[in-house]
Amino acid sequence: MFRGGSRGGTILMTIVCIGQPSWAFVRATFAQQRASNTISLPRRHAPRFIGNAVRFLSSSSKDDSTSSSSTARTATTTSSSIFTRSSDATNRMKQEAEHQMELLQDYYSSNAATFSTATTTKPTSWTNPQRELLHDSPTDGFPTTTATTTTTTTIPTLWTTHEEASTYVEENIDTVLFDCDGVLYRTLDLCPGASECVQGLLNQGKQVMFVTNNAGVNRRQLSAKLSKLLQLDCLTEDQMMSSSYSCAQFLQQQLLQLLPAPSSSSSSTSSSSLPPAPPPPRVHVIGSAGLCDEIASHGFTVTGGPRLDEPSSMTREELAAYDFDDNAQVVDAIVVGHDTDFTFRKLAIASNLLLRNPNALLVATNRDSFDLVGDDGRQIPGNGCMVQALEYCSQRRAINVGKPSRELARLVALDHPTLNWSRALFVGDRLDTDIRFGNDNGMKSLLVMTGVTTANTLKGLGGKGTVEEPLPHFIAPYIGLLTKKE
Numbered sequence: 001m002f003r004g005g006s007r008g009g010t011i012l013m014t015i016v017c018i019g020q021p022s023w024a025f026v027r028a029t030f031a032q033q034r035a036s037n038t039i040s041l042p043r044r045h046a047p048r049f050i051g052n053a054v055r056f057l058s059s060s061s062k063d064d065s066t067s068s069s070s071t072a073r074t075a076t077t078t079s080s081s082i083f084t085r086s087s088d089a090t091n092r093m094k095q096e097a098e099h100q101m102e103l104l105q106d107y108y109s110s111n112a113a114t115f116s117t118a119t120t121t122k123p124t125s126w127t128n129p130q131r132e133l134l135h136d137s138p139t140d141g142f143p144t145t146t147a148t149t150t151t152t153t154t155i156p157t158l159w160t161t162h163e164e165a166s167t168y169v170e171e172n173i174d175t176v177l178f179d180c181d182g183v184l185y186r187t188l189d190l191c192p193g194a195s196e197c198v199q200g201l202l203n204q205g206k207q208v209m210f211v212t213n214n215a216g217v218n219r220r221q222l223s224a225k226l227s228k229l230l231q232l233d234c235l236t237e238d239q240m241m242s243s244s245y246s247c248a249q250f251l252q253q254q255l256l257q258l259l260p261a262p263s264s265s266s267s268s269t270s271s272s273s274l275p276p277a278p279p280p281p282r283v284h285v286i287g288s289a290g291l292c293d294e295i296a297s298h299g300f301t302v303t304g305g306p307r308l309d310e311p312s313s314m315t316r317e318e319l320a321a322y323d324f325d326d327n328a329q330v331v332d333a334i335v336v337g338h339d340t341d342f343t344f345r346k347l348a349i350a351s352n353l354l355l356r357n358p359n360a361l362l363v364a365t366n367r368d369s370f371d372l373v374g375d376d377g378r379q380i381p382g383n384g385c386m387v388q389a390l391e392y393c394s395q396r397r398a399i400n401v402g403k404p405s406r407e408l409a410r411l412v413a414l415d416h417p418t419l420n421w422s423r424a425l426f427v428g429d430r431l432d433t434d435i436r437f438g439n440d441n442g443m444k445s446l447l448v449m450t451g452v453t454t455a456n457t458l459k460g461l462g463g464k465g466t467v468e469e470p471l472p473h474f475i476a477p478y479i480g481l482l483t484k485k486e
């Protein structure tokens with residue numbers, strides 16, 4: 001029997017036992033049974049329950065206002081069950097992010113003297129992507145930064161209040177570029193203050209863009225998803241930069257601009273004397289329908305994609321008999337996006353297409369190792385796993401067009417020629433993609449603790465980052481801090 005009661009701020013408990021001592025359960029149990037001062041749960045869960053209960057009680061006064069306002073907001077904006085679920089998950093994310101920040105504050109403050117002299121190796125001086133475009137050589141389609149330099153590193157500035165974060169953004173930033181998953185939402189659960197943050201920045205006249213390595217959606221789908229999740233009706237497709245879009249744009253630059261330009265209607269040459277127009281380039285896709293649609297909409301013939309009607313396996317005999325000789329097997333590029341139906345058969349066919357089309361481009365929408373789903377942070381394998389599988393068996397190296405690649409920076413520069421990179425802030429939850437993309441391209445970078453990166457990740461890097469995993473300029477628990485509290 002576990003019986004709990006509150007008297008003069010002291011909690012007395014007796015155990016009985018039925019239930020799951022999760023954080024949500026603790027909150028619900030206290031809310032429902034506070035009046036009776038009696039709580040029931042399985043005896044084996046008592047230690048974890050007590051731990052969560054102590055956390056709950058120590059933070060309940062602070063959270064009550066947040067929780068109630070969040071619930072009220074949810075009630076007035078939508079009756080959808082996914083947002084009701086988001087309210088609980090959002091609160092849980094907020095508490096976990098604040099806990100991670102506390103760990104970081106302790107870590108950086110206790111090691112401040114050591115870190116002030118730490119050095120790191122970084123890429124050489126940054127080149128503005130817009131300037132790079134002006135001087136780009138047509139034969140040099142894949143610029144890379146190879147030279148490095150060693151400098152003293154400054155540890156990140158930790159933002160823990162609305163005042164310090166929002167004041168910096170208000171005074172120093174014109175454009176905010178958001179990663180999506182782990183920053184604005186996790187699966188369908190909103191991150192704390194996400195909607196208010198984006199709306200607040202737009203109200204201040206800031207330019208807002210969304211840059212995601214998710215290739216499963218095209219720009220229209222991404223805009224619709226964000227509008228629904230954030231409850232904003234002012235978002236437009238030209239603010240969206242999904243890696244499916246960057247992939248299609250890259251293929252267009254590499255393959256379609258090499259084709260002869262179509263004749264104009266004012267040409268004196270009769271159409272009957274013109275040679276037949278070349279067929280559109282063929283792109284074989286390992287990826288989703290959204291990725292295939294985006295590539296097809298840019299003028300390509302797409303093969304592959306979701307093939308739920310075909311078997312997942314392929315025997316040696318089947319592969320030996322597979323017809324690679326018809327025209328359908330001539331491809332100009334192979335694209336690997338995130339394919340949740342990735343199979344041995346797809347891998348075997350793509351590998352042999354590369355072998356038979358040695359000049360075909362091999363393009364990766366991103367090289368992410370994993371992402372998080374659910375409010376307890378389960379890992380879902382990322383596109384990088386599939387890219388590396390194909391790279392290994394084909395002995396080819398893929399061109400990455402997602403974060404942190406220069407290809408993506410060049411595309412952002414082309415689409416937004418007036419962007420002032422030095423007054424832009426990139427907000428993300430990954431060091432190897434988001435923060436590196438921001439730092440490498442002359443932006444300020446902000447890491448939020450609602451996604452992939454944990455305090456332990458940062459502790460492992462000490463006071464200096466690496467080229468692959470650089471430290472951000474700023475760290476905040478969640479993006480809600482970027483605008484002033486209402």
Ligand SMILES: [Mg+2]
Nearest residue numbers: 179181182429
């Ligand atoms: Mg992310």
